[in-house]
Amino acid sequence: VIETEAIAKTYVMGSEQVHALKSISISINRGEYVAFMGPSGSGKSTLMNIVGCLDSPTSGTYILNGKNVSDMTENELAEIRNKEIGFVFQTFNLLPRNTSLDNVALPLIYAGYSKAERNEIALQTLKSVGLGDRAKHKPNELSGGQRQRVAVARALVNNPSILLADEPTGNLDTKTSYEIMDLFDELHQKGNTIILVTHEEDIAKYAHRIVRLRDGLIESDTINPNP
Amino acid sequence: VIETEAIAKTYVMGSEQVHALKSISISINRGEYVAFMGPSGSGKSTLMNIVGCLDSPTSGTYILNGKNVSDMTENELAEIRNKEIGFVFQTFNLLPRNTSLDNVALPLIYAGYSKAERNEIALQTLKSVGLGDRAKHKPNELSGGQRQRVAVARALVNNPSILLADEPTGNLDTKTSYEIMDLFDELHQKGNTIILVTHEEDIAKYAHRIVRLRDGLIESDTINPNP
Ligand SMILES: Nc1ncnc2c1ncn2[C@@H]1O[C@H](COP(=O)(O)OP(=O)(O)OP(=O)(O)O)[C@@H](O)[C@H]1O
Numbered sequence A, B: 001v002i003e004t005e006a007i008a009k010t011y012v013m014g015s016e017q018v019h020a021l022k023s024i025s026i027s028i029n030r031g032e033y034v035a036f037m038g039p040s041g042s043g044k045s046t047l048m049n050i051v052g053c054l055d056s057p058t059s060g061t062y063i064l065n066g067k068n069v070s071d072m073t074e075n076e077l078a079e080i081r082n083k084e085i086g087f088v089f090q091t092f093n094l095l096p097r098n099t100s101l102d103n104v105a106l107p108l109i110y111a112g113y114s115k116a117e118r119n120e121i122a123l124q125t126l127k128s129v130g131l132g133d134r135a136k137h138k139p140n141e142l143s144g145g146q147r148q149r150v151a152v153a154r155a156l157v158n159n160p161s162i163l164l165a166d167e168p169t170g171n172l173d174t175k176t177s178y179e180i181m182d183l184f185d186e187l188h189q190k191g192n193t194i195i196l197v198t199h200e201e202d203i204a205k206y207a208h209r210i211v212r213l214r215d216g217l218i219e220s221d222t223i224n225p226n227p
């Protein structure tokens, strides 16, 4: 479902060039569960943003569901970002002036639900991450781990066929992390594709395949025999 | 050096009350190395903000260096926050329009250094967290773990006598986390006090004492025999 060919991403800063990704060629089939690991700054979030159609590569090709992403219209891209892909951002990216409920309900607008239906589905999803009693809190009225869970709920609310989760448990205690990983397992068992970035080996073990990045390149790509 | 007596913090939201801290009485001596752990939402960041003089409790007393914090003047508090205490925020709180170098140099303004001296010290501190080559990048031009390390560098730059670090390694790979913990050890060995919030047991093991919070109360307070 995801196929990249020699993806590179270079940032130009004055006279300096930062090669965030040098050449990434990877193939991920529908229903796979892949974990990306690698040192801080190795290019994981940059790759996730390209895979999630939030950013475009400097060079290389990205084929999603058999179609070249650079040929897609703005409408097609918006549809993919809102209905097909669920994205948990490393820095959450919640709307600061909206409640958790509003934040989680946002992707449902694209799915065509009424306001009452959106609030009901969003509340159920908030409960599934343990935050049913925080629906009316705004992000600055939540703990770090609560904000992270609102970001997870928002990514899951549309039952996405592709979940991209960038360090989804970095601010969570062990017990709460495992609850989140159970939700991802549920989504995966319905046949969806999960791509996870993490630097925690215990979390990476939930995946069936572990890809390690270093300095913008793939260092290794191995099967995990016991997910 | 830090003494709290029945500290409580309640947030009022409409008709609802959230008891973030119910009653915290704790005593931390100069030169101790304490780790706070506990589930997401248990009150750790709220306690850190009170200890760091960034927030005041709803009730209870906080004595810092023998003086009641609620009796301090705005000037005394500003001096403490900028010169005595180094704070690594769970959400980094970097100035978005400034470079890493500027962000790290900011606390040095209080110490009375010249601009050239501030930039030199800030650059050395950035190098100590592995980001000497990212001095000119703004926060949005950095990876998640790089932003976290800039936040750590800013907290360390003034050689604070009390370091408060709220989840300082949540976005870092293992190797980089240990480099940061080595910097904290260096600061500790000079006789300074370190208070760390973490949910990672491996990181908590660097501390000499582990205090666990649950639902706004202290659940346990134990010595770590092998830091
Ligand atoms: N401004 C606020 N208004 C209402 N409730 C708040 C506010 N700030 C924090 N809270 C609540 O206080 C409780 C404690 O928050 P705190 O940030 O101290 O938790 P924490 O232990 O640091 O959690 P985490 O591990 O997730 O960072 C949480 O349940 C949170 O929802």
Ligand SMILES: Nc1ncnc2c1ncn2[C@@H]1O[C@H](COP(=O)(O)OP(=O)(O)OP(=O)(O)O)[C@@H](O)[C@H]1O
Pocket: A011, A012, A013, A018, A019, A020, A038, A039, A040, A041, A042, A043, A044, A045, A046, A047, A090, B134, B137, B140, B141, B142, B143, B144, B145, B146, B171, B172, B173
């Ligand atoms: N807008 C930008 N301009 C310049 N350099 C950038 C920009 N965005 C990212 N970078 C650089 O690209 C590199 C890769 O960043 P990326 O965010 O993908 O890393 P990462 O693997 O997600 O790291 P982490 O584990 O710390 O989150 C980093 O070295 C970063 O400094």
Ligand SMILES: [Mg+2]
Pocket: A044, A045, A046, A090, A166, B143, B144, B145
């Ligand atoms: Mg990242």
Ligand SMILES: [Mg+2]
Pocket: A143, A144, A145, B044, B045, B046, B090, B166
């Ligand atoms: Mg916190």
